[in-house]
Amino acid sequence: MRIHLVNPSDVSFGTAVITPRWQYVLAAATPARHGTPLLIDETLEPMNEDSIQPGDVVGIGIHTGNALRGYRLGQIARARGAFVVFGGIHATLFPNEVHEHGGAHAVVTGDGDLVWSTVLDDCDSGNPQPLYTGGRVEGESFYPARWDLLPKDRYMWASVQTVRGCPKHCSFCSVWRTDGQKPRQRAVNLVVREIVQLRRQGFRFIVLADDNFYPVTLADLAAADRRADKRQHTELTRIREERFELMSRLEELPDDMVFYTQITMEAAEDPAFLAAMRRARVRGALVGVESVTPEGLKAVFKNFNEAGEGLVRRLQAFREAGVHVLGSFIFGLPTDTPETFAATADLAERAGISFAQFVMLQPLPGTIDFGKWERDSRDVPTIDGVPLTRYWLIPQEHRPRVYTPHPMMTPDELRRRTQGVWDRFYALQLVWQRSSFLKSLRARLAFVLISKLYRQMYANTGITTDSARVQRSALRARWLARLARRLFASDPMPALREPRRAPTVSNKRIPVVTVSMS
Ligand code: B12
Ligand code: SF4
DSSP, X not given: OOEEEEEOOSOOOSSEEEXXXXXXXXXXXXXXXXXXXXXXXXXXXXOOGGGOXXXXXXXXXXXXXXXXXXXXXXXXXXXXXXXXXXXXXXXXXXXXXXHHHHOOSEEEESOOTTTHHHHHHHHHTTOOOSEEEOOOOOGGGOOOOOGGGOXXXXXXXXXXXXXXXXXXXXXXXXXXXXXXXXXXXXXXXHHHHHHHHHHHTTOOEEEEOOSOSOOSOHHHHHHHHHTTOHHHHHHHHHHHHHHHXXXXXXXXXXXXXXXXXXXXXXXXXXXXXXXXXXXXXXXXXXXXXXXXXXXXXXXXXXXXXXXXXXXXXXXXXXXXXXXXXXXXXXXXXXXXXXXXXXHHHHHHHHTTOSEEEEXXXXXXTTSHHHHHHHHHOOSOOEETTEEGGGGGGSOGGGOOOOOOOOSSSOHHHHHHHHHHHHHHHTOHHHHHHHGGGOOSHHHHHHHHHHXXXXXXXXXXXXXXXXXXXXXXXXXXHHHHHHHHHHHHOOOOOTTOOOOOOOOOTTOTTSOOOOOOOO
């Protein structure tokens, strides 16, 4: 019984930006008695069906965007006599759909870490169950990834998760519903061990693949204090201290290492946290700006963000702390008007952010927005017999981009205006100006290349609709990706030792927020 773990994709680039972490985690969760799984990442190359034999187990991980390709692979594997098991966020949200379309013997919902060995044992005895509930595994039970299985020179960045779950509840996001609002942090030692292993193998660029790298804000602590909720305050303080402990350990790693993460804007109000990020070489972060107006933020339940000049100040605070921001903006909020586009582009330029993405509001399953859209949709049109509210099941070549309907602008107008903002932000002259913080010409050229690569790759998942344009864009992205990979390559450091255990709470550099419990 051979185990195959497949990451489906309609487009294969030969080289990829970020490692699909789930494959390496499930490989680690595979007991030795079942052998070493074969990892197939279709963003590199398509699955070779001939490698699947009767009795094998084929594990397929899907998110909404690649679900249909995953279903195709599931049917192929089942027809070849394999046991087919699905997991991932989309399978968690739609286990019945997976059975209906994907040829699944079994579906795992939630985290796969602990339940995977049971699934394999059941397949081994020829008796897989239709549904396994993986649940939300506690931080200390997450498996560290098996990086020894990484193919050489294929990925630019490796991904290491440090915390799962997000306390917020943004209306367009499913993370807080599937991963929960309670932050589940991994033990610092295990995170550092993984990173050291990756640096030994030659990775110096690491994505901290967290839902929210800043799960406890100063405002959360103050609120617990106001409520005189001692238990909550102690818990939040513990989480915060562990964040600082992690960053102090990262600080001791070789100084050519670079980390990138996702974070809420509130970190800008926490100078100690930003300073620790800088020391830890967390050089970049995706910050969900979403909207530049207070009404827009209210519409997506993100009132904790700032708008207007307050927003500019917060974004600049990241930059001043040496953390480059990839600002993520959403267009198509009910409160947006034609003026919102230019206002957003102006703000993005003034705020000194290094990269930006401008996405159109899309109803993603599992979100509040999706639920409302599905409920409000009357006379839903069908394409190839599939209702639009199940758009991910429409074959790729006919699948329209689905956007949340807007009270004032048509999807076409929204798309045109959004495209205009992308073009403006990534105009060569502006990209070159933004690169001026870099000293050497080589570094500046690298910045331009990465900006253009990002722009091209995004055209595939983001805003373009016609397939000719997507194909052209894919070609350019492939070419740029090959070039960019060389920039990220670095020499392995096989002799690198794990940094010594960091002093914890007593370390003076860890700002413990002291409050009076009245
Ligand atoms: C890091 C990350 C990225 C990175 C790296 C992606 C990569 N190559 O790995 C980047 C920035 C590139 C990215 C891009 C995008 N992402 Co993203 N990303 C994440 C994030 C924060 C963490 C993913 C991760 O590595 N987790 C760690 C691993 C270990 O966890 P896991 O994947 O969930 O796997 C566990 C279980 O799900 C399960 N499991 C998974 N697969 C399988 C398979 C089997 C057989 C079994 C048994 C179990 C199992 O077991 C695993 C271990 O417990 C998630 C949020 C999240 N909480 O999932 C969003 C998330 C997956 N991304 C999301 C989205 C929307 C995107 C984009 C489409 C954004 C965009 N508009 O461009 C693109 C799509 C890119 C693409 N084509 O794949 C959504 C997906 C929503 C959905 N319904 O599909 C999520 C959930 C975030 C959100 N806000 O809702 N992403
Ligand atoms: S968008 Fe970000 S802050 Fe909002 S719930 Fe999702 S992960 Fe949390």
